[in-house]
Amino acid sequence: MENNSEIFNQIVEKRKSYRVFDSKNKIPDEVVKRSLERAILSPNSSNMQLWEFYIVKKEEDIKTLGSICMNQSGAKTASQMVVFVCRPDKWKHRQQAMVKNLDNTFKSKDAPGAKGAYQYYEQLIPMMYNTSFAFAKDALKKVFVAYKGLKKPFVRDVMSKNITIVANKSVALAAQTFMLSISAEGYDSLPMEGFDSKRLKQFLNLPKKASICMVVSVGEGKPEGLYGPRFRLPYNDVVFEV
Ligand SMILES: Cc1cc2nc3c(=O)[nH]c(=O)nc-3n(C[C@H](O)[C@H](O)[C@H](O)COP(=O)(O)O)c2cc1C
The missing domain is CATH 3.40.109.10 (NADH Oxidase)
Known part of the structure; x- marks a missing residue:
């Protein structure tokens, strides 16, 4: 090298x-x-x-x-x-670009590795970046994160302020x-x-x-x-x- x-x-x-x-x-x-x-x-x-x-x-x-x-x-x-x-x-524009990129990378949503990638960009990313009703969503996220993080490591900085x-x-x-x-x-x-x-x-x-x-x-x-x-x-x- x-x-x-x-x-x-x-x-x-x-x-x-x-x-x-x-x-x-x-x-x-x-x-x-x-x-x-x-x-x-x-x-x-x-x-x-x-x-x-x-x-x-x-x-x-x-x-x-x-x-x-x-x-x-x-x-x-x-x-x-x-x-x-x-x-x-x-975020919406970028998310759509990333999903399009997945469409070009994977032949189908069932291809190996595709499921997790689509789930990440289609479900988790909107949860993180969509700030409408942020106050209510943050309250729910707080409970969810505290529960998920009880027994094993979990990403906690997912509130709208982050x-x-x-x-x-x-x-x-x-x-x-x-x-x-x-x-x-x-x-x-x-x-x-x-x-x-x-x-x-x-x-x-x-x-x-x-x-x-x-x-x-x-x-x-x-x-x-x-x-x-x-x-x-x-x-x-x-x-x-x-
Ligand atoms: C986020 C950030 C903001 C900065 N803002 C200013 C600034 O407004 N005015 C300025 O003269 N220097 C600014 N600096 C430069 C730093 O003072 C400088 O990087 C530091 O003193 C180290 O010196 P060096 O960059 O020559 O290694 C900033 C640096 C960073 C990383």
């Missing part, structure tokens, strides 16, 4: 949060596109792909988004920005793949959660149930955009062998 660990290490080490970008050197559109294509390959919960990615690159839009991102220099000087959005409200967390985990992984790809392409990035989510949703014309995971600025980082050497806690403070 080919060992690419040295290359991967370089990419990981090179990725740092830059707070100032060179406004003269624009990032090529293809770099952003390739990096988003890679981001889309990220692992995600149940392969539901409850994500959307909004590229912002017009000068006036960067200005507006810069102000929504609290006028942070890493936002205002960005060459382009990508908004990583969670769309749990699109849906946004589930979606955010997957979208954050996509953001990380994106940033590592930007680093591999020779450019720099800055992830941000310092923004006015209400104004940002209005700017992107997003519905109430969408939520913003992160805004990522990209471009050519300037040396003064690095605020000091990288600091991390010692390995043994955060890694434990069980």
